[in-house]
Amino acid sequence: MVTRTRKAGAKPPGTAGPRVAVLMGSKSDLEVMRPAAQMLAKLGIPYEVRVISAHRTPDRLREYVGEIERRGVDVIIAGAGGAAHLAGVVAALTLVPVLGVPIDSSALHGLDALLATVQMPGGIPVGTLAIGKAGATNAALLAAAFLARHDPDLRERLGQHRKEQANAVPEGPLEL
Numbered sequence: 001m002v003t004r005t006r007k008a009g010a011k012p013p014g015t016a017g018p019r020v021a022v023l024m025g026s027k028s029d030l031e032v033m034r035p036a037a038q039m040l041a042k043l044g045i046p047y048e049v050r051v052i053s054a055h056r057t058p059d060r061l062r063e064y065v066g067e068i069e070r071r072g073v074d075v076i077i078a079g080a081g082g083a084a085h086l087a088g089v090v091a092a093l094t095l096v097p098v099l100g101v102p103i104d105s106s107a108l109h110g111l112d113a114l115l116a117t118v119q120m121p122g123g124i125p126v127g128t129l130a131i132g133k134a135g136a137t138n139a140a141l142l143a144a145a146f147l148a149r150h151d152p153d154l155r156e157r158l159g160q161h162r163k164e165q166a167n168a169v170p171e172g173p174l175e176l
């Protein structure tokens, strides 16, 4: 079951809440972050997606992150571009592990976001993935790998995904 954009606390009783939160600094980040949501959906991991900006909506950020552990979210994926402080600020406000995705939305093609996300001061970790869509996909796969340690069914689905991926790579000989 996949939870997409439910408000905190609005979860119908009896349904599984999101295990992963996919956050992004702007709606304009959606196309880059979509692969994260698609991979979570493919692996059958309940997730939700929110737009939260460390700069433009700091109150929303504090309120949302303050509730996240109580709601049972196990991993947070945070993508932002430019002066990308989202992952770091979220990590500072919770003990839930945070994976950061630098987004290539600026004149610097994501190098600024990469440095802002990866260069955290010692003491507040953000697991930083690659810039852009590859990073979004890998953030979902890494979140899945963490969750699969205590979830044999998910481990099975993750293994199946790896097999499918390997089978999709043509071995050749190729005609050039």
Ligand code: AIR
Pocket (backbone or CB within 6 Å): 024, 025, 026, 027, 028, 029, 053, 054, 055, 056, 079, 080, 081, 082, 083, 084, 085, 103, 105
């Ligand atoms: N951003 C939004 N608030 C803080 C930051 N760093 C980022 C978004 C997006 C970029 O600024 O993550 O990648 C541009 O956002 P927009 O809304 O102007 O398109």
